[in-house]
Amino acid sequence: xxxxxxxxxxxxxxxxxxxxxxxxxxxxxxxxxxxxxxxxxxxxxxxxxxxxxxxxxxxxxxxxxxxxxxxxxxxxxxxxxxxxxxxxxxxxxxxxxxxxxxxxxxxxxxxxxx
Amino acid sequence: xxxxxxxxxxxxxxxxxxxxxxxxxxxxxxxxxxxxxxxxxxxxxxxxxxxxxxxxxxxxxxxxxxxxxxxxxxxxxxxxxxxxxxxxxxxxxxxxxxxxxxxxxxxxxxxxxx
Numbered sequence: 001x002x003x004x005x006x007x008x009x010x011x012x013x014x015x016x017x018x019x020x021x022x023x024x025x026x027x028x029x030x031x032x033x034x035x036x037x038x039x040x041x042x043x044x045x046x047x048x049x050x051x052x053x054x055x056x057x058x059x060x061x062x063x064x065x066x067x068x069x070x071x072x073x074x075x076x077x078x079x080x081x082x083x084x085x086x087x088x089x090x091x092x093x094x095x096x097x098x099x100x101x102x103x104x105x106x107x108x109x110x111x112x113x114x
Numbered sequence: 115x116x117x118x119x120x121x122x123x124x125x126x127x128x129x130x131x132x133x134x135x136x137x138x139x140x141x142x143x144x145x146x147x148x149x150x151x152x153x154x155x156x157x158x159x160x161x162x163x164x165x166x167x168x169x170x171x172x173x174x175x176x177x178x179x180x181x182x183x184x185x186x187x188x189x190x191x192x193x194x195x196x197x198x199x200x201x202x203x204x205x206x207x208x209x210x211x212x213x214x215x216x217x218x219x220x221x222x223x224x225x226x227x228x
Contacts, residue, residue: 036219043120043207044158044219090157101148102209102217104157 002027002093006105014113015083021076021108023091032094033074034102035065037087044090050074061085086112116142118210120220127198128228134194135223137208143188144210148217149181152205164191198227 003026013019025031032051036044048059055067065076074091091105117140127133137147145166150158162183163171170183180202182194191210195202207222 032215041205041222041224043118043221044209046216046218049216101160101163103160106157107155109155 002031002095002103004091004093004103004105006089006091006108008108009106010109010111012111012113013081016080019076019078019081019085019110021089021091021110023074023076023105024072025074025091025093026072027093029095033065033067034092034094035059035063035074035076036090036092036104037061038090038107039087047076047089081110081112083112083114086110116140116210116212116216116218118208118218118220120206120208120223122223123221124224124226126226126228129199130197132194132196133198133225134192135206135208135225137191137193137210137220139189139210139218142210142212144191144212145188147185147191147208147210149183149191149193150207150209152207152222154205158207161193166191195225198225200227203227 005024007022034049035047038044047063048057050057050067058064063078067074089108092102094102119138121136147164149161152158161176164183164185166185172178185191203226205222205224209217209219
């Protein structure tokens with residue numbers, strides 16, 4: 001069965017600092033990998049996704065993520081965070097085929113210090 | 115991107131009553147929609163897969179008679195929480211899949227059962 005682990009429950013960084021959110025997955029086949037962001041009381045917005053090809057994917061709002069098959073990781077990065085990036089971030093894995101059910105990680109709450 | 119809308123955004127009801135939450139794909143047709151439940155400060159838990167014109171597929175441990183799902187058209191899926199109790203209070207989120215396989219999420223519906 002597929003699973004996703006986000007080791008960091010809560011991360012605090014200063015505005016302007018770089019950011020890396022960790023995500024490790026377990027999946028027996030070729031995975032679809034996603035990063036979503038959720039603001040308080042809101043739904044989820046897709047930041048980026050990896051299906052195949054270039055392992056470094058660019059997303060919206062200046063985010064990028066790198067798929068490393070050997071490490072079963074898909075870490076999210078941003079060179080310089082903005083106060084508006086404060087939110088909950090979810091990594092998810094899904095099947096390449098089929099019903100496209102997603103399994104989500106526990107989430108990482110990002111706090112930005114001014 | 116595609117737009118998925120949920121209604122109502124929040125609802126308060128008395129214990130024992132039933133509540134219906136709608137999920138609409140506004141600018142595309144969705145043969146498959148998904149319903150998730152999110153407890154405070156936790157991740158999303160997939161409840162069921164809603165298939166247009168057929169019965170929903172429920173995840174293990176989800177009571178199908180408690181959470182009725184109807185996907186009567188290609189743009190609308192409904193989740194009815196029957197005989198709601200305080201423990202059903204939660205944030206319910208739907209998502210819909212477009213032809214490319216990408217999922218788009220609704221804004222979520224917060225249910226509070228008194």
